[in-house]
Amino acid sequence: MNYEKDDIIEMRATGQMSRRQFHAYMASLGAVAVTFPVFTGAARAAADDHPNVFTWEGWDAVEHHQQYLDKYGELPNFSIFGDEEEAFAKMMAGAQFDVTHPCSYKVEIWRDAGILQPIDTSRLSHWDDVISTLKDIPGMVHEGQRYFVPADWGQTSVLYRPDLVDPSYLEDETWGILWDERYAGRLSMSDSLIDGVMVAAIYSGAANPFDMTDDEVEKTRELLRQQLPLLRYYWTSPTDIENSMAAGELVATSAWNDAFTSLKNEGYDVRYMQPKEGAMTWVCGFCLMSAADPEKLEKSYDVIDAFLSPDSGQFEILEEGYGHANQKAFDLVSEEELAQRGLSKDADALLNSGIFQVPIKNEAVLQAMFEEVKAGL
Amino acid sequence: MISADRTLVDKIRLQFRRSESIRGYTLLSPTLLIVLLGLLFPLIILFTLSFWKQEYVDLIQTFTLKNYGDFFEKKIYYLILYRSIRISAFVMFVTVLLAYPLAYFIAFHVQKNKMIWIILVTIPFWTSYLLRVFSWKVILGYNGVINSSLLSLGLISEPLEFLLYNPFAVVITLAHAWAAVAILPIYVSLEKIDRSLIEASRDLGESAVATFIRVTLPLSLPGVIAACLLVFIPTVGDYVTPALVGGTRGIMIGNIIQSMFGKALNWPLGAALSIISMLTVTAAVCLLLGATQLFKKKVS
Numbered sequence: 001m002n003y004e005k006d007d008i009i010e011m012r013a014t015g016q017m018s019r020r021q022f023h024a025y026m027a028s029l030g031a032v033a034v035t036f037p038v039f040t041g042a043a044r045a046a047a048d049d050h051p052n053v054f055t056w057e058g059w060d061a062v063e064h065h066q067q068y069l070d071k072y073g074e075l076p077n078f079s080i081f082g083d084e085e086e087a088f089a090k091m092m093a094g095a096q097f098d099v100t101h102p103c104s105y106k107v108e109i110w111r112d113a114g115i116l117q118p119i120d121t122s123r124l125s126h127w128d129d130v131i132s133t134l135k136d137i138p139g140m141v142h143e144g145q146r147y148f149v150p151a152d153w154g155q156t157s158v159l160y161r162p163d164l165v166d167p168s169y170l171e172d173e174t175w176g177i178l179w180d181e182r183y184a185g186r187l188s189m190s191d192s193l194i195d196g197v198m199v200a201a202i203y204s205g206a207a208n209p210f211d212m213t214d215d216e217v218e219k220t221r222e223l224l225r226q227q228l229p230l231l232r233y234y235w236t237s238p239t240d241i242e243n244s245m246a247a248g249e250l251v252a253t254s255a256w257n258d259a260f261t262s263l264k265n266e267g268y269d270v271r272y273m274q275p276k277e278g279a280m281t282w283v284c285g286f287c288l289m290s291a292a293d294p295e296k297l298e299k300s301y302d303v304i305d306a307f308l309s310p311d312s313g314q315f316e317i318l319e320e321g322y323g324h325a326n327q328k329a330f331d332l333v334s335e336e337e338l339a340q341r342g343l344s345k346d347a348d349a350l351l352n353s354g355i356f357q358v359p360i361k362n363e364a365v366l367q368a369m370f371e372e373v374k375a376g377l
Numbered sequence: 378m379i380s381a382d383r384t385l386v387d388k389i390r391l392q393f394r395r396s397e398s399i400r401g402y403t404l405l406s407p408t409l410l411i412v413l414l415g416l417l418f419p420l421i422i423l424f425t426l427s428f429w430k431q432e433y434v435d436l437i438q439t440f441t442l443k444n445y446g447d448f449f450e451k452k453i454y455y456l457i458l459y460r461s462i463r464i465s466a467f468v469m470f471v472t473v474l475l476a477y478p479l480a481y482f483i484a485f486h487v488q489k490n491k492m493i494w495i496i497l498v499t500i501p502f503w504t505s506y507l508l509r510v511f512s513w514k515v516i517l518g519y520n521g522v523i524n525s526s527l528l529s530l531g532l533i534s535e536p537l538e539f540l541l542y543n544p545f546a547v548v549i550t551l552a553h554a555w556a557a558v559a560i561l562p563i564y565v566s567l568e569k570i571d572r573s574l575i576e577a578s579r580d581l582g583e584s585a586v587a588t589f590i591r592v593t594l595p596l597s598l599p600g601v602i603a604a605c606l607l608v609f610i611p612t613v614g615d616y617v618t619p620a621l622v623g624g625t626r627g628i629m630i631g632n633i634i635q636s637m638f639g640k641a642l643n644w645p646l647g648a649a650l651s652i653i654s655m656l657t658v659t660a661a662v663c664l665l666l667g668a669t670q671l672f673k674k675k676v677s
Contacts, residue, residue, distance in 0.1 A: 083640075085639045085640040085642070086639050088639075088642075089638050089639040089642075092434075109433075109434060112433070112434050113434035114434075185538055192640070193640070228625055229625075231624075231625050232538075232542060232624065233542045233624045233625060234625060236620070243520075244519065247519050247520045248519075249518075249519035249520070249536070249538075363642070364641065364642070364643065367636070367640055367641040367642075368451075368641065371453060371633060371636060371641070372451075372453045374625065374628060375453045375456060375457055375628065375633075376626065377452055377453055377456070
């Protein structure tokens with residue numbers, strides 16, 4: 001049976017095709033629709049010998065992988081995660097990847113879970129150009145073996161609309177804007193521990209936000225409770241806050257550099273705070289997974305190396321607004337372009353100016369607390 | 378040797394022909410196998426998991442009732458479960474209420490090309506679920522279709538903010554997403570009704586409204602119940618819609634369970650919550666079925 005759609009409708013209407021024939025045809029269509037992905041999936045997997053890379057949305061941009069593309073003529077396979085917790089849950093449930101791109105504060109728990117393998121940096125041609133401060137982040141080398149290659153760095157701070165907030169905030173930048181009742185319903189905060197709950201912890205004045213005492217946890221809970229009715233939503237995707245900030249639906253939100261840079265690039269009048277309590281700073285990079293296919297190891301190193309190339313770094317700085325790990329990438333952009341993005345050639349200065357994200361000690365307690373606050377308790 | 382084999386084959390064949398249950402199970406076997414592998418097996422894993430305990434990245438495989446204890450001890454879980462059931466019940470009510478007139482129209486008033494109407498009803502299902510949720514975000518959003526048209530008409534001076542990011546948006550989105558699932562079974566049960574019964578009712582002097590309440594509605598009840606169940610059961614556990622349009626107040630049990638398997642890294646508690654919500658949904662469904670039995674008795 002090889003009919004066109006119109007033929008079928010006509011035959012059905014004129015009674016040329018019996019009801020039974022019609023159903024048989026529909027059933028065969030259904031069977032094809034169900035099995036099609038199975039067959040093509042198998043065929044594709046067999047032909048494919050590139051590593052599987054598990055990374056953030058946007059980090060699959062071809063500009064980051066040009067060096068790999070030049071060498072092999074094809075890109076690696078990408079899967080996208082929304083945050084590291086989601087990625088971790090997937091991998092613990094058995095998903096296998098060769099290379100992943102978490103942030104440094106997650107490396108310890110991933111290594112403890114046994115999903116990482118050591119990285120041999122001598123196989124990376126750009127390793128010597130990596131900013132040395134980034135190489136020295138504590139916890140990335142365990143028992144003499146390196147588990148993390150830094151790739152990019154940035155901040156978590158407040159993104160706001162100077163035209164819609166009290167001018168005093170322009171002079172006196174503070175996380176407190178996210179608790180200002182004048183902007184009730186027009187604020188947002190990240191739906192995460194590291195970029196959300198930690199903001200409240202910093203604002204509450206906790207001595208070490210990443211290792212709080214019970215009293216400090218309660219103070220943070222109280223702040224989050226106060227904040228809940230003021231929020232439009234907790235954000236999970238930077239695109240959401242970008243759209244809302246552009247529309248004026250939000251006047252201020254916690255954000256990463258990329259939201260600031262892309263709104264700026266589109267010509268919106270937004271600012272990125274250096275709050276007096278300190279912005280948060282972070283470093284993300286690459287891990288080799290213990291589930292990696294040994295036959296793809298060479299290519300997996302090439303994936304990492306390509307990302308570390310100066311060209312990839314130039315793209316990252318200009319388009320995404322993050323710092324890059326390769327010192328040479330900064331030679332490809334002007335001082336002015338860096339300043340516009342709130343970045344500087346001096347990675348040390350920027351990382352030291354803020355509160356560096358490290359593993360959160362009582363994650364389970366904080367997550368339970370956060371869920372309760374979100375439930376209105 | 379050959380003859381012995383033959384007789385054995387013949388015997389099996391004979392047995393097969395004689396026994397209706399064997400034939401029945403053979404016919405069912407592909408489905409049964411999928412159900413067994415895809416449903417029963419994971420359920421057993423989930424059930425076992427719910428009695429374990431998580432410490433950091435390790436699962437401690439010793440029997441404990443702690444997860445179930447947590448459910449009753451900490452207010453959050455039963456509060457959210459209650460909230461989810463309330464939202465789903467509301468979604469079910471809205472969906473069926475909106476679906477019934479449409480199904481009624483197709484069954485009784487469309488004479489030609491019914492197939493086209495049915496296909497039209499399923500159109501929302503031709504796109505992905507996620508896409509449908511996002512399109513509601515576009516419609517209800519701050520700069521969305523509703524707000525910008527109201528603004529340009531001069532009816533409002535500021536965009537309405539209550540449209541999105543609350544339980545109301547969750548109900549609208551879910552009711553639309555599950556509309557076809559409600560319309561089809563109601564349509565089928567309406568279509569099956571013997572028209573002479575309706576004529577008889579009218580001939581015997583019942584008004585149109587009374588005929589609907591005493592004849593059409595009870596006869597279409599199987600379809601309505603099917604629609605209710607098909608909408609209620611899956612929406613209780615939905616987590617995508619509340620995550621995208623629910624804002625800070627619209628979260629449901631599915632979001633908590635997802636968080637347990639993700640951010641909170643407590644799979645056993647997530648498993649226990651799943652088991653409890655499954656049991657609760659089963660209980661709610663039984664209650665619904667019981668209520669309809671009562672309704673049936675009352676009408677007849």
